[in-house]
Amino acid sequence: MGAMSERITRDDVAHIAYLAKLAVTDVELDEYTSQLAAVLAHAADVEALDVTGVAPTAHPYPLSNVLRPDVVGETLDRSEVLAQAPSVEDGRFRVPAILGDEQ
Amino acid sequence: MSGADDAESSLAGSRAAKPPMGTATEIAAGIRTGQLSARAVIDAHLASIDAGESDVHAFNVVLADQARAHADEIDRQVAAGIDPGPLAGVPIALKDNLCTRGIPTTCSSRILEGWLPPYDATVVQRLAAAGAIAVGKTNLDEFAMGSSTENSAFGPTRNPHDLTRVPGGSSGGSAAAVAAGFAPISLGSDTGGSIRQPAALCGVVGLKPTYGLVSRYGLIAFASSLDQVGPFATTVADSALLLDVIAGHDPMDSTSIPEDLPSYSAVIDRGVAGLRIGLVTELMGEGIAPDVAARVRAAAEALEAAGAIVGEASVPAINFGLSAYYLIAPAEASSNLARYDGVRYGLRVDAPTTSEMMVATRTAGFGAEVKRRIMLGTYALSAGYYDAYYGKALKVRTLIIRDFAAAYETFDLLLSPTSPTTAFRFGDKTADPLSMYLNDTCTIPTNLAGDAAISVPFGLGDDVMPIGVQIMAPALGEVPMLRAAAVLEAAAPRTATTGKAM
Numbered sequence: 001m002g003a004m005s006e007r008i009t010r011d012d013v014a015h016i017a018y019l020a021k022l023a024v025t026d027v028e029l030d031e032y033t034s035q036l037a038a039v040l041a042h043a044a045d046v047e048a049l050d051v052t053g054v055a056p057t058a059h060p061y062p063l064s065n066v067l068r069p070d071v072v073g074e075t076l077d078r079s080e081v082l083a084q085a086p087s088v089e090d091g092r093f094r095v096p097a098i099l100g101d102e103q
Numbered sequence: 104m105s106g107a108d109d110a111e112s113s114l115a116g117s118r119a120a121k122p123p124m125g126t127a128t129e130i131a132a133g134i135r136t137g138q139l140s141a142r143a144v145i146d147a148h149l150a151s152i153d154a155g156e157s158d159v160h161a162f163n164v165v166l167a168d169q170a171r172a173h174a175d176e177i178d179r180q181v182a183a184g185i186d187p188g189p190l191a192g193v194p195i196a197l198k199d200n201l202c203t204r205g206i207p208t209t210c211s212s213r214i215l216e217g218w219l220p221p222y223d224a225t226v227v228q229r230l231a232a233a234g235a236i237a238v239g240k241t242n243l244d245e246f247a248m249g250s251s252t253e254n255s256a257f258g259p260t261r262n263p264h265d266l267t268r269v270p271g272g273s274s275g276g277s278a279a280a281v282a283a284g285f286a287p288i289s290l291g292s293d294t295g296g297s298i299r300q301p302a303a304l305c306g307v308v309g310l311k312p313t314y315g316l317v318s319r320y321g322l323i324a325f326a327s328s329l330d331q332v333g334p335f336a337t338t339v340a341d342s343a344l345l346l347d348v349i350a351g352h353d354p355m356d357s358t359s360i361p362e363d364l365p366s367y368s369a370v371i372d373r374g375v376a377g378l379r380i381g382l383v384t385e386l387m388g389e390g391i392a393p394d395v396a397a398r399v400r401a402a403a404e405a406l407e408a409a410g411a412i413v414g415e416a417s418v419p420a421i422n423f424g425l426s427a428y429y430l431i432a433p434a435e436a437s438s439n440l441a442r443y444d445g446v447r448y449g450l451r452v453d454a455p456t457t458s459e460m461m462v463a464t465r466t467a468g469f470g471a472e473v474k475r476r477i478m479l480g481t482y483a484l485s486a487g488y489y490d491a492y493y494g495k496a497l498k499v500r501t502l503i504i505r506d507f508a509a510a511y512e513t514f515d516l517l518l519s520p521t522s523p524t525t526a527f528r529f530g531d532k533t534a535d536p537l538s539m540y541l542n543d544t545c546t547i548p549t550n551l552a553g554d555a556a557i558s559v560p561f562g563l564g565d566d567v568m569p570i571g572v573q574i575m576a577p578a579l580g581e582v583p584m585l586r587a588a589a590v591l592e593a594a595a596p597r598t599a600t601t602g603k604a605m
Contacts, residue, residue, distance in 0.1 A: 020465075036482065046423050046426045046496065
């Protein structure tokens with residue numbers, strides 16, 4: 001269980017970069033680690049706040065399901081959408097191998 | 104006003120200018136009655152852009168040919184007896200995170216360079232239906248993350264009042280376009296102050312509507328629970344006119360408020376007699392420059408002189424707004440920006456496998472600040488840290504909403520600075536992200552609460568740069584907020600920066 005008093009480490013930053021699908025150089029890793037640590041240290045002031053029994057607010061507007069009538073409406077033009085993709089084939093998005101050499 | 108009288112002379116090298124053909128209200132009235140030609144209006148603004156854009160760099164793209172053709176169409180409509188609408192022939196600049204079908208929309212990011220959206224944002228459709236003419240897409244901090252436009256992949260925008268200073272951000276291009284007279288009005292988006300702060304720094308009016316008042320459909324998402332589209336203008340009346348056009352329910356946005364709305368432009372001149380207005384003590388202390396605080400106090404006095412009941416208000420939890428925001432907004436951003444993976448649109452950097460392609464694309468396509476926020480958000484949401492960071496921030500958000508609600512039991516509106524300082528110089532805050540984030544201290548609480556706020560120019564600082572005063576209102580409190588803004592505008596010192604000189 002993490003706490004704000006724990007300073008973010010270089011290994012933490014390398015891990016979150018991996019999770020976020022970003023490659024970072026050694027120099028960037030040092031830089032991001034100190035910058036993120038400074039922001040998180042500032043954020044630690046909320047630790048002083050007693051939030052016992054306080055409900056979280058994820059959204060300022062009371063969200064509920066919004067439904068539309070179940071009728072056919074306009075959609076985006078498929079060829080216009082696919083024309084913007086880096087690679088397409090047979091009316092679909094095309095990507096490189098997803099299983100690497102094993103495929 | 105010390106500093107104001109000699110403003111004109113000390114602004115040598117300034118590109119600040121009034122719109123060449125008047126306000127949006129004046130232009131629309133002139134075109135609808137056949138006294139002005141839309142083509143002449145567009146040509147005057149395109150000439151203004153030609154003259155100043157190389158200095159200011161407000162735009163990522165200028166739509167000159169399209170704007171001229173659109174103006175000719177408006178003129179044909181008027182000649183045929185058809186009313187083009189409330190913004191007939193009014194040039195407008197659009198922040199480049201609003202989708203425009205077939206027109207490049209980049210978010211000032213390499214990852215979307217060259218992308219042509221297959222649809223228009225709802226606000227773009229509404230503007231077209233009202234007769235407005237898009238003159239260009241404006242520069243921003245990449246994906247609206249920043250307070251200076253220095254994070255744009257295409258180079259910063261410069262403040263028209265002093266080209267050595269930032270215009271603020273993230274909607275710096277939209278603020279600068281209006282301050283430079285390139286267009287009388289523009290649209291920006293505000294997630295933590297991105298309309299109000301650049302409006303303050305560029306000496307124009309900037310309005311962040313209540314969350315859900317304006318559709319977000321086609322606004323490229325940064326932090327979905329905070330983002331809101333809103334107007335920039337040189338006058339409060341123009342802000343209200345533009346808000347009238349863009350506000351309203353949209354079935355394409357599930358967070359759009361399904362309520363009938365008043366006409367804002369019809370009520371702005373009703374004054375502030377009897378309105379209770381609170382000066383927020385938490386936003387008047389440490390970190391606020393003395394010249395800024397002095398202008399805010401002068402604004403409070405002006406409102407009181409106009410009949411408002413002014414007192415001191417306390418909203419204690421907003422001291423924690425910045426901390427909560429810089430956990431919540433990056434958390435939402437890290438999720439929203441996961442879609443840029445080189446598969447469906449935008450940049451792809453080829454690699455042997457899809458996973459490697461995604462890493463290569465995102466690493467090459469995103470700038471440093473965007474990567475920083477994605478990582479911050481990923482961390483705040485990651486296993487083991489979620490409760491301590493994101494979860495705690497959401498509870499702080501509840502406290503902020505609660506404290507605002509308590510203040511709004513006593514007061515109709517709240518008053519504060521918009522930005523802690525006037526416009527700073529390029530490079531002053533880029534090395535230390537936290538110092539940049541502190542610019543948003545006064546504006547962030549309103550986004551967390553989902554409320555409305557407006558920045559109105561109210562004189563100049565010791566450096567002869569514009570100062571903005573922020574009026575905050577509870578959700579759907581735009582009517583009293585605009586009334587107070589109009590009173591402040593009328594009471595503002597007559598300076599070169601408020602467009603009232605001469």
